[in-house]
Each structure stands twice: as structure tokens, then as C-alpha cells.
Amino acid sequence: MGTTLMLGSRRGGVLDAAAEAHEEALPDLRTAGNVLAVGRTIGDLAAIAIARGDPERGLRLCESELLANDGADAPRAHPHHGVVPFSSSISPR
Numbered sequence: 001m002g003t004t005l006m007l008g009s010r011r012g013g014v015l016d017a018a019a020e021a022h023e024e025a026l027p028d029l030r031t032a033g034n035v036l037a038v039g040r041t042i043g044d045l046a047a048i049a050i051a052r053g054d055p056e057r058g059l060r061l062c063e064s065e066l067l068a069n070d071g072a073d074a075p076r077a078h079p080h081h082g083v084v085p086f087s088s089s090i091s092p093r
Contacts, residue, residue: 019048038065 022041029037042065046058 015048015051019045022048 022045026038026041029041042062046061049055049058049061
């Protein structure tokens with residue numbers, strides 16, 4: 001399922017279909033270890049909750065995801081490349 005389809009569904013006012021697609025995608029995204037896509041999907045689900053008039057639900061969703069992972073998906077160094085903090089990746093000239 002593509003992000004464009006999900007965003008198009010949400011923007012088109014088809015919130016139920018967009019939410020269902022996002023919820024169905026989460027287990028596969030987690031299994032694949034796609035942390036960025038999981039985060040974006042959680043963010044989209046939170047935006048859908050807000051659009052439905054329930055911002056507290058969106059907040060709870062984000063908070064529960066953060067608590068459930070508690071650093072489990074933190075960036076790890078690639079075997080051939082180190083993880084370089086953004087601020088130190090730019091050298092002054």
C-alpha cells in the first residue's frame with residue numbers, strides 16, 4: 001500500500017478507509033523493521049483522530065507507541081558507517 005493512496009484517502013474525507021489501511025499496514029511495517037514508516041503511520045493515525053474531532057485519542061496513540069518502544073527502535077550504527085549526529089555531520093569551513 002502506498003503512502004500516496006493513504007494520504008489521498010485521508011484528504012478526500014474517507015477517514016474510515018484511511019484509518020483502516022493504516023492500521024492494517026502497521027504489523028507489516030513493524031515486522032519489516034521500517035521505523036520511519038511506522039512513525040509516519042502513527043502520525044497519520046493521530047492526524048485522522050484529530051480530523052475526527054478527537055485530538056486526545058491522537059495524543060494517546062502517539063504516547064502509547066513511544067512507551068511501547070522505549071528506545072527499542074533507536075537508530076543503530078550500520079556495520080560500515082557510523083551513526084553521525086546531525087549537528088556534527090556538518091563541518092565548518
